[in-house]
Every structure is written in C-alpha cells, then in structure tokens.
Amino acid sequence: MTRSKREELREHHRPEAIRQRLEHPAPPESMPDAILGGIDGCVTTFAVVSGAFGAGFSSRVALVLGFANLLADGFSMAISNYEAVQAQREHVERAREREHEHIDLVPEGEREEIRQIYARKGLAGELLEQVVETISRNREVWVETMLTEEHGLQRGALSPWRSAWVTFLAFLVVGAMPLLPYAVPGLAPLHQFLASLAIAAMMFLLIGMLKSLVYHRSVWQSGLRTLLMGGAAAGLAFLTGYLAQTLFGVAV
Template structure:
C-alpha cells in the first residue's frame, strides 16, 4: 500500500501532471459556500420544527413555518453572500488600481517592496535581484504579486453570483430534508418530529463527512462535530418553543 501511494505521488508530480493540475480550477473553491448554506438551511428549518413541536403546534403549522423560513432565509443568506463577495472583489480591484498607480509614481519604492518581500523568504544577493527583475519586468505579475504578498488578498475565484447560487441551492436542498416527514400523511406529530430529528442529524453528519473528504480531516470526528453543533442549535430552538408555550400559553 505504501509503495502504491509513493508511485501515485510520483506520477502526480511529473511535469505534465503538474501542468495539467495547475490549469484546473482550484478544488473546493465554492465548498465553503455549500457548507455554509447546507448547515444553515438544515439548522433553520429544523429549528422551526423543533420550536413548533416544543410549543405544541400542529404539523401543518410546522410545515408552513418551515417552508416560509426556508425560502426567505435562503434568499436572504444568498443575497448577503453575494454582497459580501462583491464587496471583497471591489476591494481587490481598488487595491489593484492603487498598486498600478504606485508603480507609475514610485517604481523604485515598489521594487524595494518586492525585494524586501522575497528577502524575507530567504533570497539574497544575485538570486534576489534576478527574482526582483523577473517579477518587475511584467506589470501584471508585479501587481498580482503585491496583492498576494503585501496585502494577502485572494484574487481568483471571486464570483458573487456563483457563490450566491451555491449558497441558495445548498440551503434549499439540505434545508428541505427535515421538513419531509411533515409532508407525509398518516404519521403522528411525535413520529413526524422524531423522523425529522433523524433526518436532520443525518444531514449534519453527512455534511461534516463531506467536508472532511475535501479538506483531508478525520471523517468520523468531522461528522460528529458538525452533528453536535447542529444539535445544539436545534435543542436551543426546542427549549425556546417549550418555554414560550409554558410562559405565554403559545400553542394549540
């Protein structure tokens, strides 16, 4: 097994394999959007279900409230993510324009910034000067290097629309799962809630597992951690609904 791993690593680090891999889009670029939308969607709808069950509402009320929150919160979250990514991209564009202007006005100062950045990485003497000359020979490379190294900005993959769509889709798909038992006739309210509880727990666990496969984390631990966080939010909603019913007489 160890020999196979070494052979696969060597094959993936041949020049043609490296060129092919670097041309491809960054893996998992929109995964955070999907994870955020999926977890928040599942928490939102199951929190509504838990609160409704704790308050003694009927299955119809729980389903209506769940669907309303699913659509409204999903859209709100997608818009918020869209605006956040758009603001980030506008910030990057603004800093890029500033760097172009700085190169026009104080080119030697900008060259010195490149020099000091790469000196901190261990380059010295003629090697350092060749690096500086090579980078500064291409204006776009120069500017992009400053964005990454001086400002620590991500310049690739900033698509507000794509991020919003991924977030909204994950929110709707995952968030609808805890509502499915409430759309099935013939089940008691208790069985509907327990079925919704099981499905929500499964979704939380699967999201955590899927995240671990991309980011190379322990599968079971990641799934369990996500399950515990989602369960805590659902438990808080159930407790709130139960207290509201006891204190204010809210319920059926």
C-alpha cells in the first residue's frame, strides 16, 4: 500500500470523520439499477435488431419493433424493479414488527437470542452480560440488532420509485443506442446492422468497464465479460430470426 493511500485511510478514520459518516450515512447506490437497466436495454433492442436482420425484415420493421420493445420492456422492467424493492421493504418492516411483538411477549427469550449471538462472536462472562444489557436497554437498538444479526437484513433507505426511474431511464438511453443507425436514411441494411453491432458492443464494453470502476474489479475483465454476455444474447436472437426465416418463410 502506498504512503498516500495509507494517509488517506488514516484521514478517513479519524474520530471526527467516523462520527460524521455514521451520523450522515451515504444514500443507497443507484448504480446497480442503472447497470441492470442499461445492460438489459441494450440486450433487448439489439436482440430485436439481430432477430429482424436474421429474418430478413426491412429496416423500417426493425426500427418499429426496436422502439416498441424499448418502451414496453423498459416500462415492464421498471415496474418489476419497483415491486422487488417494495417487497424487500415490506419484508424488513414485517420482520421489525415481529421483533417488537416478541420483545413485548417474551423479552427474556429475546435477550437470550442476543446473548447467544454475541457468544458466537467470542464474548463471554461479565462482558457478554454487559453487552446484552446495553443492547436490550434501548428498544430500537435491540430490534435493529435482531434484524441484522438474526435475520440478515440490512438497514437502508430503500426507494422503490428511485430504483424504478433509474432502471427505466438507463434502459431507454442505452437501449436506444443500437437503434440509431436504423434512423439514418440512405444506409444499406447490412451497414445499418454492422453499425448497430458496433454501437451495441461499445455499450456492453463501457457498461462493464463502468461497473468495474464502481466495484473495484478488473476493468477489461469486467468489460469483456459484459460484452460476451450481451453478444451471446444477440447471437441467439439472430439465430432465432434466421431459423424462422429459413424454416417457416417468415420474412418481409
């Protein structure tokens, strides 16, 4: 570890810095929602483009199908993400209500749970009893401790609306990119498809690289991994369209 990095960490762990960080925790990250929406949007529209090209559909048909799927699938994904986050919030709230009820009905049993939880962490004797007494003295601390230690639920300000909007916007913005060549008049179908392919590949690569920067992973490894996953989805769509055109004569 370099000296500058060590000094930065020491500054970040000063008592005052720690106090401010705990009093004002960082808001939940929207990056996972943006990455999910961006990847799925690009996969969705380029899969439509690939399937249309493989089936021999005209550029106009590919453009109409692409935008129709972009809006419909983007809205569907946003709603799904909203419901998932909302269900998670409700799960946490139900667990919190149960813990409040258990403290009212069987407080000694709940103290024993605290005791055994921290005994597993290596505490024992008088120190363990002091920890149990301190936690159970404050009802909210008691409940939050049980949520984290017993149920494995993390406390956080989950926002279903924010998750839905971030997913939807990322889906639309990134998903529209592979459709741009089809909106340019005068391009031959093959050139439109190749340009769309290049744009989609660039989007997959950039999203993967961005993800690596956020989560501190290998930039190129993450980028290439995302590129391969998106390419596999597009390849399946192309193969499906080609087989539909070959076996059933589906073409325009």
